Amino acid sequence: MPGLYRYLFALCFCLLPCAGSAAPSVLQSGEHEGFTRLVASFAETVTWEAERTDSTLVLRLNGHIDGFDASTVFDKITRDRITNLSQTGDTLTLTLGCDCNVAAFAVGRQYVAIDVLSPGVETALPMVEEVSPAPTKDAATGESERPQPAGNDQEIRPQVDTALQRDALSDKELDLISEVQDRLATEIGVAATRGILQQDGNFSLPTLPQLQRETSRLDEHLENGPPLPEELPEAIRNIRISNSTDLPRSGRGMDDGTSITGLTCPKDDEVGIADWGGEGPFHSQVGIARARLFGEFDRLDREAAEDLAKIYIYHGFGAEAHQILMLEPGLAQQNPLLVGIAEILEDGRAANAEYFRSLLTCRTDIALWAILAKQSLDLPGALDPAPAILALNRLPAHLRKFLAPELSRRLLQHGDTEAAALALRSIERLPDPLDPAGRFAQAQVDLDAGNKDEAKAQLKEVIEDNTTQSPEALIALVDTQMRDNQPVSHETASLIEAYAQELRETALGPELRRAHVLALAKSGQFDQAFDAFQALGGEKDDTASASLRAQLLNETAETAEEVVFLEHLFRQTPAQLAGVPPATRMKIAERYFALGFDHAAREIIETLPDQPVNRDRQMLAARIALRLERPAQARSALLGLDSAEADLLRAEAQRMSGALDEARRLYLRAGREQDAVNTAWLADDWDALSAEEPSIFGPVAAVAAQNTAADPTGEGMLARTVEALEESGNARAVLSELLSAPDLQLSGSEATE
Template identity: 40%
Template sequence: MRIFALILWLLSLPAILSAAPFPVVSGEHDGFTRIVAQVPSGSSWEVAQTDGAVTLTLPGHRNGFDTSKVFDRIGRDRIATVKSDSGSLALKLNCTCRVSAFPSGADYAVIDVAAPGVTLSTPFVEPIRSSEPDTDLTSLHGSQIQQTPVPSLLPIIVKAPKQIQPPPTLKLDRTPLSETQQTALNEIQIQLAEELGTATTRGILVPSIRQPPTARSQVDPKAFAPALSPAPLPPAVSQELVSNMRITDSRDRPFGGNNEGVSTTRNGISCPTDSQIAIETWGTPDTFDQQISAGRTALFGEFDRIDSEAALTLARSYLYFGFGAEARQVLNLSPGLARDNRLLLDIADIMDHGRPQWPEMLEAYRECRTDIALWSILAQTEARGATPLPATSALRTLNKLPEHLRRLLAPQLSRRLLAHGNHEAAAAALRSLERLPDGLSGKATLAQAHVELEQGKIDEGTVKLESVVDENVEESPEALIALINTRIKTGQAISVETADLVEAYAQEHRGSPIGVELRRTHFMALVKSGQFDRAFMEIATRTSSSDKEGDLALRLYLINQLTKSASDIVFLDHVLKHSADDLAHLQSLSKFDLASRLLSLGFAAEAQQLLSTEPEADRPLRRQLLAAEAALALDQPFQAQAALLGIDDPAAAPLRARAKAMSGEYAEAHNLFRELDLEAPAREAAWLAEDWRDRTPSETPVFGPTAELAKAKIEASGDPSGMLARSAAALNESIAARDTIANLLAATDLSIEAE
């Protein structure tokens, strides 16, 4: 019985879930507001617009829509209210807006409410007059958009759909294609790929496996793409009612006719046309004060209301002259005007600050080959993906701009292109300024220096950086930073005067972003100019800095430079004060250099402690050699032999021989020293070995005669004849033995420890 009840509950679960209201969400876009409502998968729904209201009707639905979050992300400039009853969703408009409706996949209905004058890429819903019958409904079933029959003089006859027959079995021809056939096939493949990409982007093609709509709690994210301006419809297709006929299809925009001028990215984002951002046409032959004065006079209309058209014209005039902040101020006089012209706000930010505050919209246009390419590149913050930037289109747009805008934007464009690795285009952007009558500005010269440095022209780039520094212009601090970094990178010396100049700029620009970089550069200049004491004083003042990783990097750089170039006294004075934690963060090569210098100055224990922070898993050769040398300096021969275990390198042999001698294995040490042709340590090891008599040749200084003396045997003779001769010989041998022992004692350093 329980199993039967469970089965009944599972069967009723879809009905229970479907009883929840369908969620409705919204989003603010450039020129239009989007409403997205969830609908049952594959169901039919209708949208109608009548006298300032839009109604979405869902036949058969009785649980209404959840509109609680509609106004979380949109204002009420275009849509005043959104209400729901059991089977429909009603939008009350707050403007003379036009409405477009289309499906997103099979589970969502999308309604776009566009501001006056804004063109969408989807067909508009034809408004119904209140006095006319409700005959202009857009009926959508799944991804198929159909128009409800409109009563007219001529009847509309809809044929019944034909039955789809299974395709007959085809016998494929495997013969090679001719050149003409292959060309035609390639064209078909390209066209088919473009059509499929467009259809997939717009939700016409969806996966065949879908989750039940009741189990989904989130709306389709593709319905809320970035706020990008859709491309206009081709002129060959009209959106208006022609006579008593209307042409519609299931796609977002018709593809029939001429598509010239319509450009989209691979993600289906429509590129703005050149006419939308033709800044070179926004000025007149009049002077600046005449144009701005006329624009401000026309700004307010009757009853002191903002004239939107006049405000837009004035903002464009400001942008023509390069005044971004003023253009933004004018656009913000009307919330609707600012919302509908986000592109102009981004351009204003680029003119004033170098980048837009929210660059996502312009970055999405990086594949466009229209005039928007210039602004898209200027909005880039970093290299993204493998798609090359449209440098040619950007340079073409730059050359169309008036002279004053070229001077402003060419250096910025050059820096962006250079950051993305396009050196030739970066140089070309600056060449457009060289043709102008006046000389290059400091910003342009700085950009030109960066290009030459990236191209490997160090001398030419350094000269240009020095010229910008000497001019004492706005770009001088940045040029000084680049100059010092270049000299450090190329190993050039930095004078004390240059370090003092950086300090002055750092004090002048304290509290600003470039002030932080100037302070870091000042520290680097102090170190590179050999002013280590001042560098340590500078690093001590950064104890309260929040950039702990940056401060650690500076301290490690200071240790490296101390190791390489400081005098012995200065080196020991500062290095021995550093904490072991700092030294442990050094890179392996830096640790080895530091340990080597400590060993050379007699600080074997400190060197051994430093080497112990390096893991032994990989046993790098240099580490093991230094570890063995430190162990020998500390009279640890067995630890030295352990460090050299398994190392077969010429540099390890002398250390291994020393370790053998120190541990009392003199015979092995003697053999190793002889193989290395080290005569002095070989003589000493032979002398100390057990078989020293055999290991010491007679010709060996000092030890040779001693060995021969030890080998000599005194033969006793009982023959009384020749007694005097034997006594004289014995006396001579005694004298020679005494001389040998005296020479040995004189050549040997004796140290007698007091008991």
């Protein structure tokens, strides 16, 4: 007996947890757009079935006897679709308030969900078919036959790719694969060592699943382990092995399937955006796609997410598509093309631009997105634009209108005006007129082609439209007028000022500031230009401010009045002037020299680099040195120059330093005979001048060069007297001729003065 009591006590103790675990099924509810959801929980051993008769839905939990907890059901939902609930131990009855469709499906092993959908709302979930309440008799047995309700066998399971449902690999096949892998690894190592094998692009090699021999059922392996890949991953396919017998291929790429870098080009259907638009209005497509996006417990359906992202991309919603693709890190990694296209639509560029850049030479539709992935095409050499333009023409009209101007701008920056015009022609054929972005792109093409009048007219139209392209059009118009040396109106300058103030913190801010300041300077308002330069942040120590200062000082040196030039140039510090390009500093030095500020000109000229050799700099440096009476510096500045102009400066330097003979020779070589004569008169060797010279000073020089007798005592007094009288008469005649020479006569006004 004591043993029997102990057995009964142990049996009761074991049954206590089971008794304590019994609890009613908790009902959870939620109101959604177009449907109301009800979720019931139950134990793993319970099965369920649902049936609908007329306006009633009955949910039966077989094996559950503790009823349902519906205390909070109507706290979160209205009574529009579900008007009432009633229950017994294992049955829950829903009274429907509309002619609604009802879907019932299992979520995991312990939940069943019931969706009551408004009329017209579609879903891919299994529907509960409506049955007649009257039972029918089975002809064979005579028993009542009840319609088969929806039950646990309707649980939604993930579909397994039929391509993966294959027999397990045999040991022989696995050995063969292992041998191929070893040989491939050996050849890759040899090729890499010899420099034959190169990897293009920034790719990370994914971890490949391990090939395992058959140790369990294949079905369990496919369900719980990673499936074997049908083909090599992208990073592996992007490696090409060549040897010395390979012939170099011509053309843009290896073939239509690879780029010139050897990367596998995505096929057209991978970026076939024209096929991504579904039937029906946009909101209906998005609503249906979003309904499939998550399961009951926030489990993301990746296929549904990709479909929704493609719908957003088709309609031009890049930010929304990018948000969907970022819901799960693995989803973005599996779809780099979708992520990049979404970023291009939203930001005008792709974050992973280098990957797209490696596909620039592909012949498929990816060429379009490879060009658009970066703000500019910094690609050396020519680029075939045909694949990108063909891909553009295959896009739907609304995307074409948006992307054609961007493609045209990039091709124009690359120097292909004809291709840029072709890109715009794809939207010019549309029935609607070009939008401001298209007209602005067309104006840029016309400017590059030299059609300035048409371009200016289009730019003015874009400015008047007051759109997002208006500030850029205004900048282009000002730059065009400045290149043509045309003044800018006060109205245009005022409009630029307003845009510059409004957009000062944006990417266009520096360009608008530059256009505003230069427009004022070009219209002669230099004081206002320098004030605007400082007010708009021109004193900042950045590249944009330094560039704008240089352009403003260049315009001031070229066109400003003397007083205005001196006033603003004297305010510049040596450090600020040092940041100005050498060409502009040269203009400033020339202007200083012309105005007589020789020391200021010398300070500027000394900051210019000696290399590369600049003839104008050397000549100006020599003139400044001569003006400052520094002939040695002038001769040093002229080293290496061989021209008549340089010889004249050298002659002046030599005359200033006292080398009159050399100066006279240089004057004669330069064809300046009078200067040579004048220089000779300053020299001691008057013998250089002769009577044969056409100058009026020739006879005078000859008289002065006559020598007296070496021994005057050897001659008689009468002879010396006669000789002296002849010399005196000759001298008087020469001086008389000199005094009456026309070149020495003063004009009436000069004589009066």
